[in-house]
Amino acid sequence: MFKWIGQTAALTxxxxxxxxxxxxxxxxxxxxxxxxxxxxxxxxSIAEGFRAAMADAGRPDRxxxxxxxxxxxMTSGFGGPEADVIKQAPGISREGSLPVASxxxxxxxxxxxxxxxxxxNVPLRxxxxxxxxxxxxxxxxxxxMFEFGTNEAIVGVGANRQFAGVDLGSEFSSGQLTLKxxxxxEAGGSMSETEIWCDSRLLQNVYRRGNSYQAVSARLDTxxxxxxFRDWVTTNPQLxxxxxxxxxxxxxxxQVMTSLIQGIGVVIAVLMGIGAIFGALLTMYNAVxxxxxxxxxxxxxxxxxxxxxxxxxxxxxxxxxLGGLAGGLAAYAAFNGxxxxxxxxxxxSQVAFAFRVTPQLLGMGLFYALAMGLVGGLLPAIRAARLPxxxxxxxx
Numbered sequence: 001m002f003k004w005i006g007q008t009a010a011l012t013x014x015x016x017x018x019x020x021x022x023x024x025x026x027x028x029x030x031x032x033x034x035x036x037x038x039x040x041x042x043x044x045s046i047a048e049g050f051r052a053a054m055a056d057a058g059r060p061d062r063x064x065x066x067x068x069x070x071x072x073x074m075t076s077g078f079g080g081p082e083a084d085v086i087k088q089a090p091g092i093s094r095e096g097s098l099p100v101a102s103x104x105x106x107x108x109x110x111x112x113x114x115x116x117x118x119x120x121n122v123p124l125r126x127x128x129x130x131x132x133x134x135x136x137x138x139x140x141x142x143x144x145m146f147e148f149g150t151n152e153a154i155v156g157v158g159a160n161r162q163f164a165g166v167d168l169g170s171e172f173s174s175g176q177l178t179l180k181x182x183x184x185x186e187a188g189g190s191m192s193e194t195e196i197w198c199d200s201r202l203l204q205n206v207y208r209r210g211n212s213y214q215a216v217s218a219r220l221d222t223x224x225x226x227x228x229f230r231d232w233v234t235t236n237p238q239l240x241x242x243x244x245x246x247x248x249x250x251x252x253x254x255q256v257m258t259s260l261i262q263g264i265g266v267v268i269a270v271l272m273g274i275g276a277i278f279g280a281l282l283t284m285y286n287a288v289x290x291x292x293x294x295x296x297x298x299x300x301x302x303x304x305x306x307x308x309x310x311x312x313x314x315x316x317x318x319x320x321x322l323g324g325l326a327g328g329l330a331a332y333a334a335f336n337g338x339x340x341x342x343x344x345x346x347x348x349s350q351v352a353f354a355f356r357v358t359p360q361l362l363g364m365g366l367f368y369a370l371a372m373g374l375v376g377g378l379l380p381a382i383r384a385a386r387l388p389x390x391x392x393x394x395x396x
Contacts, residue, residue, distance in 0.1 A: 037327025043265030126200030158352030280376020320373020
């Protein structure tokens with residue numbers, strides 16, 4: 001056993017020391033694997049960024065109340081009296097006698113993307129004054145909070161970065177609605193930063209909604225208050241509504257897009273990976289060909305075939321590690337934090353988010369690189385071990 005380990009180590013070190021003599025072919029193999037890893041991580045970082053933006057928007061101590069059967073705020077709706085009943089439910093946090101619950105409207109306005117000028121559906125949320133206590137992570141970073149009863153609005157920093165016409169101090173129109181932007185807000189990087197907020201009463205008048213809302217967002221006393229609140233609301237004969245934790249609602253909202261992006265990313269990575277494997281094959285076949293007499297000599301001196309196979313595989317894996325590390329670092333430098341927006345198919349509105357290259361994605365990229373190196377080195381390793389010693393010694 002120790003003899004085999006010693007032989008394998010000696011062959012591996014010898015092979016790695018000869019890599020500079022095959023620098024051109026080795027670089028091609030490393031760059032091929034690095035390119036696949038970059039694309040693999042970049043595409044999956046889109047899904048991770050989108051998922052994180054949606055997940056960060058929800059908290060387990062906040063709930064969203066919508067009409068029974070609605071799968072999003074866009075398809076929900078109920079009257080003002082029902083919203084008032086919901087606010088009286090036990091389990092809702094209170095500030096004095098005021099329930100920390102905001103009855104809200106959710107509509108879509110047409111804006112253009114800053115970079116391309118193409119139209120985009122941007123979410124506009126009508127809120128009540130208590131909304132900032134419901135979402136206590138929201139803070140104004142420029143300007144001020146809008147005044148209720150006016151046509152003023154505040155805009156999330158994500159929407160401000162991605163869409164034209166919503167700069168601080170500007171006015172924009174959508175149909176019969178005209179709003180003046182008086183402030184920009186942050187919400188911890190969540191999808192709320194893609195939204196525009198204004199007075200819900202203003203939206204009721206402009207969109208002729210009467211005294212109606214689409215959802216009630218409420219903050220609970222504690223996470224454990226959810227069951228008490230849900231049971232009271234869903235069994236109340238005055239109401240026909242469903243209750244979901246906000247975290248669960250936004251996780252479900254992100255599922256379709258995240259799965260789609262991940263599926264596309266895997267397909268692209270597999271197709272590119274096949275090309276990278278051929279690159280690794282050529283690299284290692286070149287390595288074996290250039291060392292044919294050397295390997296045959298070592299075999300004649302008593303080195304066994306298994307040690308030859310393992311040493312060639314280890315050399316291939318070493319080059320794959322270099323490619324994986326280079327690709328991971330390049331993907332992190334180029335894409336982590338890159339700001340963009342995409343469509344949320346559940347609400348048909350834009351969501352601004354940042355690419356997220358996480359340690360998990362870097363680990364997946366390195367693992368994929370090792371897999372390509374292993375497959376690419378296997379056949380050349382077997383060929384090296386099966387070389388007939390007399391014939392190999394006569395090769396130039």
